[in-house]
Amino acid sequence: MPSTPTLIFIVIFYLVSLASMLQNGFMMIVLGREWRRNRALPAADMIVASLASSRFCLHGIAILANLLASFDFCYQANLFGIFWDFSNTLVFWLTACLAIFYCVKISSFSHPVLFWLKWRISQLVPRLLLVSLIMGGLSAIISATGNIIADQMIISQGFHGNCTFGHMSLDFYRYYYLSHAVFMWLMPFFLFVVSIILLMFSLYQHVEKMRGHRPGPWDPHTQAHTMALKSLTFFFIFYILFFLALIISSTKSKSMQSFWYWAMEVTIYTGIFLNSIILVLSNPKLRKALKMKF
Template sequence: MPSLLILFFMIIFLLESMAGIIQNGFIITVLGREWVRCRSLSPADTILASLGISRFFLQWATIFSNFYTYFSPTNRSIYTGIFWSFTNTTTFWFTTWLAVFFCVKISSFTHPIFFWLKWRISRFVPWLLLWSIMISALIFIPSFVKSYYIFQLPVTGNYSENTTVHSRIHAFQRHFFMPLHIFILLINFILVLVSIISLISSLCRHLGNMQDHNVCRQDPTMQVHITTLKSLCYFLLLYTSNVLPLIITATDSISVCSSRFWVVEILTYAGISIHPAFLILNSSKLRRVLKKMLHGHEAA
């Protein structure tokens, strides 16, 4: 049985995870109905729906993996960490493309390359999502191989051979798989950072044009810039809160039976659990459906 402190952290982790699952389920349901009705979604809604699906399964995979590992430490499953690796990587990529899409569509640069990208990024969205899934699968394959061999170790071979293979697998995990995973996440981080810098530069340029023409500061374009910039800054905080724990666990293994592990999990997934609410409130379509639901409950 877990101690009272660990049980307290488990409950907090479970509550925040369920909050994220409910919010992502709402996004999937609304956009899924839209797709069924119209047989298509806008590029932004396509990325948002993909992100909602990925996060929905990521949080279920995290819950199952953490609690299964804690309560059944001796019964190792091949699949507990594999699906988590896949959904975690796709979540990072889909979040990145959402940030890049907003940046490209809203920024007001006049460079030919940027102008070309602005008008064609909507066509690239399906390919970007497919490419993200393929990259995530490349992360998935070594994780599957590692888990499969660890699962087979007690069954075949003698003790010394098992120990040697086990140490080699863990060395592969520590020196190749985890650095590769962090490297890919850092690419996402850099793309979001570049998007933020570009949007700030575009906003400063727009403010300069407003001052030259004595335009009111309530200009809608400026408000869109500011709202999107806030969203991208949140993306950056989200990446930081997820990449740092991965680096910590890569350099210092934390036992699932320690309270420190659950604190790290709470901090890591707090952003993922809160962010869907931010996306819902900033989407006119999702916000409108949410208001109808709330008004319907009030009327009932």
């Protein structure tokens, strides 16, 4: 029987995951209606809709996998884990695509490559989405291969319990998935960080320039860019916490009854939830739909 603090974190995990599924479902419905009405979506909204869909699936898979593992259906949970790797990798690459898109569109750096990208980035979005899907599929293949190897190692060591790992298979599981995490998640995370830093620096330069020309603190352009800078800062912080929590959880195998396992799960999925809130508040269509609902 889990301890009381562990039970509290279990409840928080399921509540946060369900709330995030509702939130991302709302984003999918709003942007889906927009697509049905106009038979097209702007490039940024295409990425946001794809990101909302992948996050919705990620939370759903996490809920099902944890429920199955809690009842010792670990083989079925591992199968869901493959889909989790696909969805999680897709989330990372789509988030990087969104950061790159906003960096190219909003930043004011005077460079020929950036000017060329400003004209081409909207046309490149479908290709970026395709690359993200390919990377997600590659992640699922790597995950499935690791599960097969780990299962064979467990059988060869004579461990027949549903959720029992031998020492060799446990070490393999840790180092294999750490390598997997570094390979599949570090590159989009690096692209995200570089894009957001460049964008924040560009927005900061713009705010300083506007203050020089219009000293009034209530200038609408300065206010808009200041709000954008604040939103990006919070998005940046939450996303880094999400990434670090995932890396830590990949290097440490914890029991389902462990307090730290559920604490890490809460940290990971709360980070996604907070990122989605910022995504809703920073998108005019979603913000308008949210105001109409309330």
